[in-house]
Amino acid sequence: MILVCNQCLGVNRVPDERLQDSPKCGKCQNSLLSGEVLEANEALFTKLTARSELPVVVDFWASWCGPCKMMAPVFAKLAITMKGKAIFVKVNTESEQQLAARFAIRSIPTLKVFKQGKVVGDMAGALPESQLKEWIGQYL
Numbered sequence: 794m795i796l797v798c799n800q801c802l803g804v805n806r807v808p809d810e811r812l813q814d815s816p817k818c819g820k821c822q823n824s825l826l827s828g829e830v831l832e833a834n835e836a837l838f839t840k841l842t843a844r845s846e847l848p849v850v851v852d853f854w855a856s857w858c859g860p861c862k863m864m865a866p867v868f869a870k871l872a873i874t875m876k877g878k879a880i881f882v883k884v885n886t887e888s889e890q891q892l893a894a895r896f897a898i899r900s901i902p903t904l905k906v907f908k909q910g911k912v913v914g915d916m917a918g919a920l921p922e923s924q925l926k927e928w929i930g931q932y933l
């Protein structure tokens with residue numbers, strides 16, 4: 794399993810059977826599967842979506858967006874419960890305008906699921922926890 798370090802952008806190969814023992818980055822010792830939602834800039838986003846072998850679930854959000862704020866704790870909770878099954882990433886569409894433009898984000902929040910660099914899931918709008926979990930689950 795290939796995992797990308799969110800600190801140094803190092804690409805790590807981790808045996809599947811070790812995914813459950815908190816694997817660390819070989820370069821910088823950062824935890825590779827922290828269960829945290831990663832705040833991605835363009836460099837991290839590009840590396841993660843291109844190289845990570847786990848599906849990458851991306852929340853395109855903005856600070857002025859009420860539904861985004863409501864969904865944030867749900868997203869964070871799912872990042873923990875789905876740890877080791879998917880990588881959860883937030884992209885701030887105000888500070889990362891090039892990413893928002895690249896993916897033609899028109900409404901916020903927009904969720905996208907990436908597998909091997911390709912968008913496999915795409916949804917606009919916030920969902921309650923059970924529905925969000927189900928939506929993400931179909932791509933794992």
Ligand SMILES: [Zn+2]
Pocket residue numbers: 798799800801802803818819820821822823
């Ligand atoms: Zn690292």
